[in-house]
Amino acid sequence: MSVKKFVVGVFTDELVLFPAVKKVRTAGYKIHDVYTPMPIHGLDHALGLRETSLHTAGFIYGITGTTTAISGIGWIFNSDWPINFGGKSHFDLPAWIPITFELTVLFSAVGMVLTFCYLCQMAPFVRKHHFNLRSTDDQFTMVIECTEKTNETEVIDFLKSVGATGINTQKAETGWWLGRYDKDKTPFEQQGTALV
Amino acid sequence: MALLAYESQVRPGLVDGPKDYHQITEDLVRPIEANPSRLWWIGFLTAVACLIFGIVSVTMQVIYGVGQWNLNRTVGWGWDITNFVWWVGIGHAGTLISAILLLFRQGWRTGVNRAAEAMTIFAVMCAGQFPIWHMGRVWLAFFIMPYPNTRGSLWPNFNSPLLWDVFAISTYFTVSLLFWYSGLLPDLATVRDRAKLKWRKFMYGTLSFGWSGSTKHWQRHEALSLVLAGLSTPLVLSVHTIVSFDFATSVIPGWHTTIFPPYFVAGAIFSGFAMVQTLLLVTRKVLRLEEYITLEHIEVMNKVIVLTGSIVGVAYLTELFIAWYGMNKFENWAFFQNRVNINSPLGWSYYIMMGCNVLSPQIFWFRKMRRNLTVTFFMSIIVNVGMWFERFVIIVTSIYRDYIPSSWSTYYRPSIWEVGFYVGTFGLFFTCYFLFSKFFPVIAIAEIKHILKKSGNVYKDKMGDAERETVEQFAHENAHAH
Numbered sequence: 001m002s003v004k005k006f007v008v009g010v011f012t013d014e015l016v017l018f019p020a021v022k023k024v025r026t027a028g029y030k031i032h033d034v035y036t037p038m039p040i041h042g043l044d045h046a047l048g049l050r051e052t053s054l055h056t057a058g059f060i061y062g063i064t065g066t067t068t069a070i071s072g073i074g075w076i077f078n079s080d081w082p083i084n085f086g087g088k089s090h091f092d093l094p095a096w097i098p099i100t101f102e103l104t105v106l107f108s109a110v111g112m113v114l115t116f117c118y119l120c121q122m123a124p125f126v127r128k129h130h131f132n133l134r135s136t137d138d139q140f141t142m143v144i145e146c147t148e149k150t151n152e153t154e155v156i157d158f159l160k161s162v163g164a165t166g167i168n169t170q171k172a173e174t175g176w177w178l179g180r181y182d183k184d185k186t187p188f189e190q191q192g193t194a195l196v
Numbered sequence: 197m198a199l200l201a202y203e204s205q206v207r208p209g210l211v212d213g214p215k216d217y218h219q220i221t222e223d224l225v226r227p228i229e230a231n232p233s234r235l236w237w238i239g240f241l242t243a244v245a246c247l248i249f250g251i252v253s254v255t256m257q258v259i260y261g262v263g264q265w266n267l268n269r270t271v272g273w274g275w276d277i278t279n280f281v282w283w284v285g286i287g288h289a290g291t292l293i294s295a296i297l298l299l300f301r302q303g304w305r306t307g308v309n310r311a312a313e314a315m316t317i318f319a320v321m322c323a324g325q326f327p328i329w330h331m332g333r334v335w336l337a338f339f340i341m342p343y344p345n346t347r348g349s350l351w352p353n354f355n356s357p358l359l360w361d362v363f364a365i366s367t368y369f370t371v372s373l374l375f376w377y378s379g380l381l382p383d384l385a386t387v388r389d390r391a392k393l394k395w396r397k398f399m400y401g402t403l404s405f406g407w408s409g410s411t412k413h414w415q416r417h418e419a420l421s422l423v424l425a426g427l428s429t430p431l432v433l434s435v436h437t438i439v440s441f442d443f444a445t446s447v448i449p450g451w452h453t454t455i456f457p458p459y460f461v462a463g464a465i466f467s468g469f470a471m472v473q474t475l476l477l478v479t480r481k482v483l484r485l486e487e488y489i490t491l492e493h494i495e496v497m498n499k500v501i502v503l504t505g506s507i508v509g510v511a512y513l514t515e516l517f518i519a520w521y522g523m524n525k526f527e528n529w530a531f532f533q534n535r536v537n538i539n540s541p542l543g544w545s546y547y548i549m550m551g552c553n554v555l556s557p558q559i560f561w562f563r564k565m566r567r568n569l570t571v572t573f574f575m576s577i578i579v580n581v582g583m584w585f586e587r588f589v590i591i592v593t594s595i596y597r598d599y600i601p602s603s604w605s606t607y608y609r610p611s612i613w614e615v616g617f618y619v620g621t622f623g624l625f626f627t628c629y630f631l632f633s634k635f636f637p638v639i640a641i642a643e644i645k646h647i648l649k650k651s652g653n654v655y656k657d658k659m660g661d662a663e664r665e666t667v668e669q670f671a672h673e674n675a676h677a678h
Binding site: 035040044052072080083096098102106108109113117123124128135136137180 | 221394415419428
């Protein structure tokens with residue numbers, strides 16, 4: 001959660017983007033993120049991101065649902081308010097399967113979506129800095145973080161050499177803040193100057 | 197081209213015309229940014245009028261009680277539960293397209309999944325109305341929820357299929373909504389980032405949850421979609437299975453049939469695809485999306501219709517066979533006197549069902565018919581009429597002439613308020629669909645971009661030479677392998 005300086009390179013073709021990501025990483029620059037209009041398979045590996053554990057979270061939520069259903073119904077029918085249904089067993093597991101299954105799915109789905117929103121820091125009225133508005137349209141935006149050691153012009157030249165079609169520098173907040181997209185008062189200097 | 201998954205020339209392309217990513221955005225966001233057409237307004241206002249009729253009908257029923265409907269002894273379930281099952285069934289195609297076809301990696305789902313999922317949600321909303329208002333004293337509807345209460349505490353019966361229904365339908369609605377909305381987030385962000393008007397920036401800014409398109413977010417998004425698809429697949433099968441349990445676990449001849457679960461699921465997908473066709477044929481025409489919802493999409497869906505229609509047909513015949521073979525005279529009566537006998541009071545409904553569901557879809561064995569828009573549209577209506585009658589036949593003809601002949605004289609005919617309620621759910625459904633088509637992208641923008649370079653017709657043509665070379669090379673390399 002801090003304001004940092006970034007060099008932003010724009011690509012128009014994913015076939016140029018992939019080798020560029022590789023070259024930029026090999027050259028030792030720190031890629032803050034790459035923003036794309038659609039999922040690009042393999043880009044996460046190219047960037048060296050680890051696999052997401054969202055599946056595991058989903059599984060844990062799922063078994064929570066299963067246990068909730070079985071223990072809930074079991075407690076209700078056996079100890080809280082036992083009712084005799086035509087002499088059938090109080091622990092009537094086959095009849096509980098539908099509800100147990102539904103609760104497993106419900107817990108897993110709701111839990112995963114909430115976890116997804118939490119991990120990606122997404123919610124209504126969450127405002128973030130967007131480096132390039134066309135990265136939800138047709139452009140692929142590579143953002144390189146500048147540290148005190150970074151030579152900015154060198155990064156810009158390097159990005160040019162790997163095929164970026166537009167390059168600029170921006171100072172931006174990396175986290176999120178509460179705000180609205182129709183009120184563009186952002187707490188920092190938003191746009192840098194276009195350099196290419 | 198090594199990056200992009202290669203797709204064989206044998207598969208027809210899914211996006212027509214020379215498109216690039218920006219053109220896709222332009223085409224698919226245009227309906228949202230343009231003013232609604234006159235056709236849209238006519239459709240929307242008609243839907244709202246139907247909805248108002250429905251509200252009046254339901255109000256009458258709430259004020260004067262369920263007696264406003266013409267349910268009688270022995271027909272305790274009539275139009276209401278017929279409509280409930282019908283609407284739930286329609287919802288199923290959306291989940292089939294969005295979840296099952298995602299797991300099977302069917303590229304063609306991308307053109308139609310968004311609208312189909314929206315249809316699922318609206319259809320389940322309509323379905324839910326019927327059991328809720330049928331309760332009569334609807335202000336006590338919360339009694340069906342299990343919570344520690346001051347009545348004992350008295351719990352609902354977890355062994356009852358009617359309670360399973362409560363869980364199944366509410367879970368199905370929630371999961372479908374989450375699946376649909378999580379898929380919408382990137383597209384809403386696309387609309388947000390193009391927005392010029394203040395209210396649009398505010399609306400889509402709020403709705404898109406601050407989506408940025410970060411690679412890590414896409415990675416999680418893909419994982420989420422895949423797991424939600426994996427969850428929805430058994431879920432959708434379970435929902436109509438549980439709906440069929442409402443009948444199958446009873447002791448009514450004509451209802452207590454073990455074939456019901458698979459037969460209901462097939463019927464649900466059958467009617468759902470018909471409704472998808474009805475909606476999309478109109479949508480692609482009105483919003484000019486013919487290049488994204490192509491004849492290929494329509495043909496594939498017609499294939500699903502002829503398949504599921506035939507499965508349903510086999511189920512009908514199996515039921516008849518078992519009714520004869522089982523030698524239970526009550527079962528035999530329900531099938532051969534109440535249904536097959538055309539001279540019985542409701543015998544005609546059985547033949548409408550057979551004609552619409554089993555016979556008429558067989559014309560889709562012919563490619564020319566599958567690719568004919570007029571025939572497809574006409575058939576999509578016919579199938580849904582047929583599927584409504586299927587539920588009517590199952591529910592009403594099983595109970596209107598029961599064990600006591602003295603109660604046979606009460607012929608069941610719906611009252612104006614029953615019809616009004618049904619019309620009202622059409623109003624609800626289409627009001628929601630019209631609003632959806634105006635304010636949300638009806639085609640998944642990001643997903644179309646994702647398949648563009650492997651399934652777009654222009655791109656496929658370019659890949660043609662590569663394929664020929666690869667095939668020749670493959671043949672050459674392997675000709676003398678052993």
